[in-house]
Amino acid sequence: MTHPENTPPILLVALGGNALIKKGQEGTALQQLDNLKVTLRQIARLSERYRIIITHGNGPQVGNLLLQQECCDAVPKMPLEILVAQTQGQIGYMIESTLDSELMAQNLTTRPLVSLISYVVVDEHDPAFKTPTKPIGPIYTKKQAEKGAWPFQKTARGYRRVTFSPKPITIVEKREIKQLINMGFIVICCGGGGIPVIREGRAFSGIEAVIDKDLASARLAMEVGADLFVIATDVKGVAINFGKHNQKMLRKLTRKDAQNYLKAHHFPEGSMKPKVEAALQFSSIPGKKAVIAFLEDIEKAVAGNAGTEFID
Amino acid sequence: MTHPENTPPILLVALGGNALIKKGQEGTALQQLDNLKVTLRQIARLSERYRIIITHGNGPQVGNLLLQQECCDAVPKMPLEILVAQTQGQIGYMIESTLDSELMAQNLTTRPLVSLISYVVVDEHDPAFKTPTKPIGPIYTKKQAEKGAWPFQKTARGYRRVTFSPKPITIVEKREIKQLINMGFIVICCGGGGIPVIREGRAFSGIEAVIDKDLASARLAMEVGADLFVIATDVKGVAINFGKHNQKMLRKLTRKDAQNYLKAHHFPEGSMKPKVEAALQFSSIPGKKAVIAFLEDIEKAVAGNAGTEFID
Numbered sequence: 024m025t026h027p028e029n030t031p032p033i034l035l036v037a038l039g040g041n042a043l044i045k046k047g048q049e050g051t052a053l054q055q056l057d058n059l060k061v062t063l064r065q066i067a068r069l070s071e072r073y074r075i076i077i078t079h080g081n082g083p084q085v086g087n088l089l090l091q092q093e094c095c096d097a098v099p100k101m102p103l104e105i106l107v108a109q110t111q112g113q114i115g116y117m118i119e120s121t122l123d124s125e126l127m128a129q130n131l132t133t134r135p136l137v138s139l140i141s142y143v144v145v146d147e148h149d150p151a152f153k154t155p156t157k158p159i160g161p162i163y164t165k166k167q168a169e170k171g172a173w174p175f176q177k178t179a180r181g182y183r184r185v186t187f188s189p190k191p192i193t194i195v196e197k198r199e200i201k202q203l204i205n206m207g208f209i210v211i212c213c214g215g216g217g218i219p220v221i222r223e224g225r226a227f228s229g230i231e232a233v234i235d236k237d238l239a240s241a242r243l244a245m246e247v248g249a250d251l252f253v254i255a256t257d258v259k260g261v262a263i264n265f266g267k268h269n270q271k272m273l274r275k276l277t278r279k280d281a282q283n284y285l286k287a288h289h290f291p292e293g294s295m296k297p298k299v300e301a302a303l304q305f306s307s308i309p310g311k312k313a314v315i316a317f318l319e320d321i322e323k324a325v326a327g328n329a330g331t332e333f334i335d
Numbered sequence: 336m337t338h339p340e341n342t343p344p345i346l347l348v349a350l351g352g353n354a355l356i357k358k359g360q361e362g363t364a365l366q367q368l369d370n371l372k373v374t375l376r377q378i379a380r381l382s383e384r385y386r387i388i389i390t391h392g393n394g395p396q397v398g399n400l401l402l403q404q405e406c407c408d409a410v411p412k413m414p415l416e417i418l419v420a421q422t423q424g425q426i427g428y429m430i431e432s433t434l435d436s437e438l439m440a441q442n443l444t445t446r447p448l449v450s451l452i453s454y455v456v457v458d459e460h461d462p463a464f465k466t467p468t469k470p471i472g473p474i475y476t477k478k479q480a481e482k483g484a485w486p487f488q489k490t491a492r493g494y495r496r497v498t499f500s501p502k503p504i505t506i507v508e509k510r511e512i513k514q515l516i517n518m519g520f521i522v523i524c525c526g527g528g529g530i531p532v533i534r535e536g537r538a539f540s541g542i543e544a545v546i547d548k549d550l551a552s553a554r555l556a557m558e559v560g561a562d563l564f565v566i567a568t569d570v571k572g573v574a575i576n577f578g579k580h581n582q583k584m585l586r587k588l589t590r591k592d593a594q595n596y597l598k599a600h601h602f603p604e605g606s607m608k609p610k611v612e613a614a615l616q617f618s619s620i621p622g623k624k625a626v627i628a629f630l631e632d633i634e635k636a637v638a639g640n641a642g643t644e645f646i647d
Contacts, residue, residue: 051411052541087410088421091400094407097473098399099363105425109400112424113417115452116530123507124538135511138452140427140523161409195435199447199520206518208511211452218428226436229364 032250033204034073034325037240037301038062039256040080042318043114046257050083052117059121062255065321067125070134073325074204076249077118078240081110081215082159085233089160089184103159103186104218104229111140111214118211136209142195143217143239145232149189157188157233157293187232191217191239195227197246204247213239235293237301241313244305252305252313253324254298259317260331261299263289273331278303281333306333344562345516346385346637348378349552349613351568352392354630355426358569362395364429371433374567377633379437382446385637386516388561389430390552393422393527394471397545401472401496415471415498416530416541423452423526430523448521454507455529455551457544461501469500469545469605499544503529503551507539509558516559525551547605553613557620564617564625565636566610571629572643573611575601585643590615593645618645 042062044050066075088106092098101109115138126132155174160183168175168182176185194200194213203210216234220227237254244252262272263284281299290296295315302313316323316330323329354374356362378387400418404410413421427450438444467486472495480487480494488497506512506525515522528546532539549566556564574584575596593611602608607627614625628635628642635641 049411052413052417090410091403091407094409095403095405097406098402099361101364101425105364105428108424108428109421110424112420112422112427112452112526113413115424116417116420116454119452120454120532120539120541127537135514137449137508137511140424140431140450140452142428142432196449199449202447202518206514214424220432225439227432229432 030205031073033076033248034069034251034253035076035078035240035244035247035249036066036253036255036321037237038077038079038118039254039318040082041257042079042255043117044083050087056117056121059117060125062318062321063118063122063125067122067129067131069322069325070126070131070209073251074207075209076200076204076243076247077122077209077211078213078236078243079114079118079211079215080236081107081114084110084113085215086160102229103231103233104220107215107218107233108140111218114214115139115211122209122211134207134209136211137203138211139196139200141212141214141217142220142227143213143234143242144192144195144222144227145189145219145230145234146192147221147230151189152187152232155185155187157186157235158183159186159233160184188235189219189232191234191242194239194243194246195220197243200243201247213243235297235301237297238304241301241304245308249305250311251325252302252311253321253330254302254313254315255318255321255324256298256315257318259320259329261290261295261315265289265291265295275334276331277334278306302333342517343385345388345560346381346563346565347388347390347552347556347559347561348565348567348633349549350374350389350391350430351566351630352394353569354391354567355429356395362399368429368433371429372437374630374633375430375434375437379434379441379443381634381637382438382443382521385563386519387521388512388516388555388559389434389521389523390525390548390555391426391430391523391527392548393419393426396422396425397527398472414541415543415545416532419527419530419545420452423530426526427451427523434521434523446519446521448523449515450523451508451512453524453526453529454532454539455525455546455554456504456507456534456539457501457531457542457546458504459533459542463501464499464544467497467499469498469547470495471498471545472496500547501531501544503546503554506551506555506558507532509555512555513559525555547609547613549609549613550616553616556617561617562623563637564614564623565633565642566614566625566627567630567633567636568610568627569630571632571641573602573607573627577601577603577607587646588643589646590618614645
């Protein structure tokens with residue numbers, strides 16, 4: 024029933040953790056709700072011209088839940104995928120209610136809006152399940168790490184629990200999400216990269232892992248046929264020689280250069296690297312545009328006036 | 336685009352807490368997922384003949400999150416409505432993934448299925464905000480209660496934190512939920528009675544409270560025009576003289592008798608009483624049917640062969 028010629032393009036915006044908690048903040052509920060306004064005000068305006076999907080990270084939030092359940096022996100500890108589900112509830116509510124308010128303030132209340140639980144299939148034979156690489160949760164001392172029940176890794180800031188970070192294969196709710204955006208719904212989904220599950224025969228089963236939210240967002244963007252993919256983060260775009268005297272921010276980045284910079288380790292693991300990989304995956308489809316941009320520049324980035332745009 | 340004459344009736348099933356955690360269980364993730372199967376197998380089968388909405392409680396789960404954050408001073412404590420949002424994520428995922436598996440097992444994979452974050456507007460002038468009445472979370476000693484930052488109440492099992500339990504005014508996502516079921520989606524929503532919010536001018540704002548899940552479900556059932564409302568719980572139906580030698584289970588209950596029994600305090604607060612009130616509210620609409628039934632008897636109750644049916 025859709026009329027392709029009249030249908031607005033699909034914009035998927037992936038929000039980094041700092042859309043909710045800024046550097047140096049403790050991360051109270053009020054801080055998180057307040058920080059979201061600047062981002063969601065822009066997305067409210069963009070909803071007049073685009074079909075919108077919003078995805079988001081959950082790093083600090085899932086870390087807090089992990090820490091809380093470590094403190095407390097009185098209640099059963101939940102596996103990691105359940106904690107991811109809890110953060111989807113928390114952050115989904117925060118984004119939805121803030122966006123609702125911004126839409127009301129702009130008299131745009133006719134757009135239906137939902138925040139969905141999402142789970143994402145991973146492959147249990149993914150080589151990522153051989154070595155845990157993704158740091159999660161709080162900082163531990165060496166002594167605590169040695170007594171801990173999980174693998175730990177020494178990081179610059181201390182010992183951190185590490186878990187598996189498999190590739191996203193498919194977003195289970197892709198068909199529903201596609202149907203919803205085609206009907207004009209704004210959809211919030213794929214929080215924290217999605218709840219990781221494996222298929223076991225005719226059932227899905229949760230698995231201890233964390234999926235990178237930018238890679239999951241790229242996967243979803245491709246599965247629903249998004250036109251434009253914006254990865255919104257706390258820097259103005261992609262830089263080479265990051266943090267060095269010859270740091271250089273790139274406004275346009277050819278896919279070939281991006282691949283070469285990746286090989287030359289220009290982009291930090293777990294930070295800019297998966298964003299560049301996600302942008303590369305999505306922009307490999309002819310006619311599709313990927314941009315990595317500052318959270319406050321989402322509208323400018325959509326207009327082609329900010330961030331790093333991936334080109335052929 | 337809907338064809339009323341061909342559209343299946345709308346069934347709203349409200350799942351009690353024991354759909355997830357049975358009496359005496361600790362409530363691990365595996366127990367919760369396993370317990371859900373018997374309920375969701377029935378709902379999967381019913382989805383062939385009904386448009387389906389599933390709502391659910393969150394008592395033990397929100398209590399556990401409260402207890403965890405009390406244990407742990409290292410992370411910012413979240414207000415109650417955020418914890419409710421977290422349980423919507425957790426339980427929404429558990430219900431959705433279990434129902435997905437049951438639908439697959441029955442070759443019913445064409446029905447789209449979503450689990451939504453839901454918030455529910457309450458009135459800040461509701462008299463319920465004068466006195467906290469709803470016990471939540473763990474049991475405390477007298478000493479702990481005296482030192483605590485909230486109101487406490489002495490219950491049969493010890494001291495418990497009490498919070499406000501205002502009436503649900505409207506479910507914010509009602510329009511979206513209605514649209515979704517009309518398109519054949521199975522919708523999981525209104526977890527834990529919904530995240531309580533008040534309207535402040537053009538915005539929604541979370542408020543410290545817990546909404547009764549049966550009353551919120553009745554409200555939603557009325558707002559979306561459900562035809563049949565099943566409140567699924569851990570007893571076979573409504574009984575008078577509950578727990579006494581002359582206890583009598585009722586298969587049919589006239590609305591008038593129900594009102595009289597309510598006045599005569601036959602139904603415990605926070606347990607059967609709000610269920611009877613919710614069933615009365617919904618069944619006040621001509622042609623609408625409300626049933627209170629055992630979790631394992633949902634299909635039978637829908638067929639008119641189990642539970643307590645409210646009649647005129």
